[in-house]
Amino acid sequence: MNPPFDxxxxxxxxxxxxVELLLASTRHNVRYLTGGYYYPLYMWDAHGRRTQYLSFLAxxxxxxxxxxFVGRPGEREVMQEAEVWPGQCYESDGIGSLYTAARTVELLxxxxxxxxxxxxELPSLPADVFTVLRDRLPHAQxxxxxxxxxxxxxxxxxxxxxxxxxxxxxxxxxxxxxLTSGRAGATTVEIRDRVAREFGRRGLHFLYALVxxxxxxxxxxxxxxxxxxxxxxxxxxGGMLDGYIAELxxxxxxxxxxxxxxxxxxxxxxxxxxxxxxxxxxxEAGTVQRTADAFLAGYPLGEYGKFIAHGIGLxxxxxxxxxxxxxxxxxxxMVLSIEMEFRHTDVGHVKIEEMVVITRDGSELLAAxxxxxFLSMP
Amino acid sequence: MNPPFDxxxxxxxxxxxxVELLLASTRHNVRYLTGGYYYPLYMWDAHGRRTQYLSFLAxxxxxxxxxxFVGRPGEREVMQEAEVWPGQCYESDGIGSLYTAARTVELLxxxxxxxxxxxxELPSLPADVFTVLRDRLPHAQxxxxxxxxxxxxxxxxxxxxxxxxxxxxxxxxxxxxxLTSGRAGATTVEIRDRVAREFGRRGLHFLYALVxxxxxxxxxxxxxxxxxxxxxxxxxxGGMLDGYIAELxxxxxxxxxxxxxxxxxxxxxxxxxxxxxxxxxxxEAGTVQRTADAFLAGYPLGEYGKFIAHGIGLxxxxxxxxxxxxxxxxxxxMVLSIEMEFRHTDVGHVKIEEMVVITRDGSELLAAxxxxxFLSMP
Numbered sequence: 001m002n003p004p005f006d007x008x009x010x011x012x013x014x015x016x017x018x019v020e021l022l023l024a025s026t027r028h029n030v031r032y033l034t035g036g037y038y039y040p041l042y043m044w045d046a047h048g049r050r051t052q053y054l055s056f057l058a059x060x061x062x063x064x065x066x067x068x069f070v071g072r073p074g075e076r077e078v079m080q081e082a083e084v085w086p087g088q089c090y091e092s093d094g095i096g097s098l099y100t101a102a103r104t105v106e107l108l109x110x111x112x113x114x115x116x117x118x119x120x121e122l123p124s125l126p127a128d129v130f131t132v133l134r135d136r137l138p139h140a141q142x143x144x145x146x147x148x149x150x151x152x153x154x155x156x157x158x159x160x161x162x163x164x165x166x167x168x169x170x171x172x173x174x175x176x177x178x179l180t181s182g183r184a185g186a187t188t189v190e191i192r193d194r195v196a197r198e199f200g201r202r203g204l205h206f207l208y209a210l211v212x213x214x215x216x217x218x219x220x221x222x223x224x225x226x227x228x229x230x231x232x233x234x235x236x237x238g239g240m241l242d243g244y245i246a247e248l249x250x251x252x253x254x255x256x257x258x259x260x261x262x263x264x265x266x267x268x269x270x271x272x273x274x275x276x277x278x279x280x281x282x283x284e285a286g287t288v289q290r291t292a293d294a295f296l297a298g299y300p301l302g303e304y305g306k307f308i309a310h311g312i313g314l315x316x317x318x319x320x321x322x323x324x325x326x327x328x329x330x331x332x333x334m335v336l337s338i339e340m341e342f343r344h345t346d347v348g349h350v351k352i353e354e355m356v357v358i359t360r361d362g363s364e365l366l367a368a369x370x371x372x373x374f375l376s377m378p
Numbered sequence: 379m380n381p382p383f384d385x386x387x388x389x390x391x392x393x394x395x396x397v398e399l400l401l402a403s404t405r406h407n408v409r410y411l412t413g414g415y416y417y418p419l420y421m422w423d424a425h426g427r428r429t430q431y432l433s434f435l436a437x438x439x440x441x442x443x444x445x446x447f448v449g450r451p452g453e454r455e456v457m458q459e460a461e462v463w464p465g466q467c468y469e470s471d472g473i474g475s476l477y478t479a480a481r482t483v484e485l486l487x488x489x490x491x492x493x494x495x496x497x498x499e500l501p502s503l504p505a506d507v508f509t510v511l512r513d514r515l516p517h518a519q520x521x522x523x524x525x526x527x528x529x530x531x532x533x534x535x536x537x538x539x540x541x542x543x544x545x546x547x548x549x550x551x552x553x554x555x556x557l558t559s560g561r562a563g564a565t566t567v568e569i570r571d572r573v574a575r576e577f578g579r580r581g582l583h584f585l586y587a588l589v590x591x592x593x594x595x596x597x598x599x600x601x602x603x604x605x606x607x608x609x610x611x612x613x614x615x616g617g618m619l620d621g622y623i624a625e626l627x628x629x630x631x632x633x634x635x636x637x638x639x640x641x642x643x644x645x646x647x648x649x650x651x652x653x654x655x656x657x658x659x660x661x662e663a664g665t666v667q668r669t670a671d672a673f674l675a676g677y678p679l680g681e682y683g684k685f686i687a688h689g690i691g692l693x694x695x696x697x698x699x700x701x702x703x704x705x706x707x708x709x710x711x712m713v714l715s716i717e718m719e720f721r722h723t724d725v726g727h728v729k730i731e732e733m734v735v736i737t738r739d740g741s742e743l744l745a746a747x748x749x750x751x752f753l754s755m756p
Contacts, residue, residue, distance in 0.1 A: 040586050040588055040598050040599065041585070041694075042586075043584065044585045044616075044618070044694070049688065049695040049696065049699070050524045050528060052501055052502055077596065078598045081596065081598065081600050081602065082600075097501060120505070122504070122505045122509075123428060123429045123505075124430055124504055125504065126501050126502055126503065126504075126505065127500045127501075127503040127507070127508035128500040128522070129505070130505035130508065131508075144506070146428045150428060193581055196581065197578060197579060197581055199578060200574065200575060200579055200581075200584070201575060201579055203571055203575055203578075205574065206578070207422045208418050208419045208421060209418075218459065219418075220418050220459065221418065222460075240422070316422070321427070
């Protein structure tokens with residue numbers, strides 16, 4: 001069976017990093033590399049007794065076909081059910097990350113992979129597991145696997161884009177439902193909870209909702225902050241569909257927007273248009289940021305504006321990196337989150353965030369039609 | 379302002395472990411110790427660019443009032459909004475766990491806490507962060523903070539029990555809705571997704587649903603497994619309310635249960651009754667397991683039966699530990715998950731899981747009335 005990812009790309013990334021073995025451990029990367037495996041407790045990590053869930057997918061550069069999985073007792077059967085491509089699935093002797101680590105060490109020794117350069121996910125590998133790997137594999141070298149995994153995942157397959165699009169559409173429907181039925185005096189915690197319910201009804205797994213009631217800029221949901229008549233409110237919310245994150249920001253207004261509020265929202269749209277003009281394969285990611293910054297420098301309300309963009313997929317902020325220095329070229333299939341915002345003390349925090357996929361000759365919004373006010377009557 | 383937890387108990391646990399400083403880092407433990415702080419991205423960890431979210435709450439044994447928080451830029455304001463008790467809130471210079479680690483190291487040096495015995499959460503502290511702490515604090519010693527945090531959280535406050543009870547009730551309502559509207563041929567993935575929606579509608583954050591269609595024992599949701607007429611189905615599902623986990627298992631049947639199926643479910647109830655008889659303050663946790671094992675040894679279908687129990691709260695499996703050797707006494711306010719199950723190849727996996735709180739003179743089910751079949755017509 002063939003791996004579901006771009007195997008040549010992974011091997012090239014491993015070669016560039018002079019890595020002999022990739023040892024992926026995060027739920028999202030193990031899932032990505034196996035292609036079909038979705039651990040039932042994917043959504044929460046803190047469920048072990050004085051430990052946490054951990055599995056490893058080991059990919060040797062010398063032979064992709066020798067890749068193997070090490071999980072907890074019972075997982076071999078689950079992997080087989082999912083018909084994943086790695087033929088070798090091992091189980092630890094007990095439940096907990098140190099059991100998985102111990103079994104993995106034994107296997108690396110048996111397979112003569114115990115004295116090579118190994119890429120592990122340093123920003124998320126548990127400290128106790130890393131200690132075991134270092135102590136028991138004294139001749140191995142360890143480097144960070146995240147740059148190569150981010151590089152591998154940056155261009156999405158059509159089935160991934162489909163899922164992200166579906167998530168973005170559900171997100172937009174949910175935010176529209178909440179923002180068009182606003183009521184004066186609702187706290188931002190209540191609004192966050194409504195977003196969670198509207199996500200849940202649509203089968204979109206709730207991750208978070210930042211809710212900002214103008215004219216303040218404070219975005220964490222709070223029992224003390226309310227949506228008041230004649231003020232805007234933004235909801236910047238993320239949900240997950242089948243592991244993929246969909247994140248949007250939409251604007252509501254309780255009543256009739258003031259002229260200044262309208263101009264700030266128009267600023268988001270004008271900024272978006274300037275950015276969208278740059279998005280196509282081959283353009284350097286840095287160009288996107290520099291275009292946005294130059295646009296704001298010449299815009300009437302530009303001093304209140306800001307632009308941020310980032311890749312998004314299984315991880316909230318992933319490749320491609322978009323900042324003024326980035327020389328990475330955009331490629332067909334990359335998915336970006338683009339965030340256009342103006343903060344003005346007379347109005348509040350006006351923000352539109354869109355998800356965009358790079359197409360063969362340009363780009364496409366994944367949830368179009370959300371750039372205007374969603375109005376509620378006070 | 380006073381800490382919201384049992385400060386004397388924490389200091390005693392720290393003294394027992396000879397720890398001078400507790401450095402909590404998991405979202406659940408930072409939340410527990412601050413009492414009111416709920417990080418907006420609580421539900422998902424993989425959102426940083428080649429890093430993850432990390433904050434520290436530092437509690438020095440020598441002076442609880444000198445406890446301090448270190449978070450990412452913008453978090454000071456969020457902590458102040460939540461009116462948490464630690465007066466000192468610091469922010470890192472950038473977003474990402476290594477920034478938080480660097481800032482924390484500086485603060486520990488300034489406060490003369492850089493050469494003491496420090497408890498960190500080893501099973502979840504990121505490997506890269508631990509490496510920084512060890513390299514930059516060469517005179518500190520590090521031990522695992524999890525046993526003391528688990529010990530601190532084992533007895534729940536009334537407000538915690540209220541939340542867990544509310545979560546359990548919502549969970550039961552949702553499972554009843556799914557199990558009484560079953561249809562022949564639904565895959566266990568479809569049933570899992572229905573549980574997620576029913577949770578979402580009720581404001582219960584979906585964590586997982588294991589779905590087991592008899593007569594097989596396979597519990598991971600699968601596109602290939604369906605609920606068939608004249609067979610039982612169990613849903614073992616966990617949801618989260620305000621950070622607290624509620625987990626139940628309920629039984630459905632498509633049609634009329636056979637005599638053997640009925641006897642197996644009656645076995646769960648009889649086993650539960652035997653267990654509930656033991657639950658009260660002062661009883662050793664080991665007694666609970668031994669009573670269940672002895673009951674099964676003398677029960678007609680006992681060879682198919684099994685009993686598991688564990689503490690539950692902010693973490694899925696936490697203190698108290700319930701196994702045959704445990705000498706820890708049960709205490710008023712502890713919350714247990716008790717799992718009664720019989721696996722028989724002619725029927726399937728018949729399982730009831732309940733949540734129980736230890737009361738002053740006994741115990742109480744948090745979501746009563748779920749021990750019978752939830753029936754659907756085929």
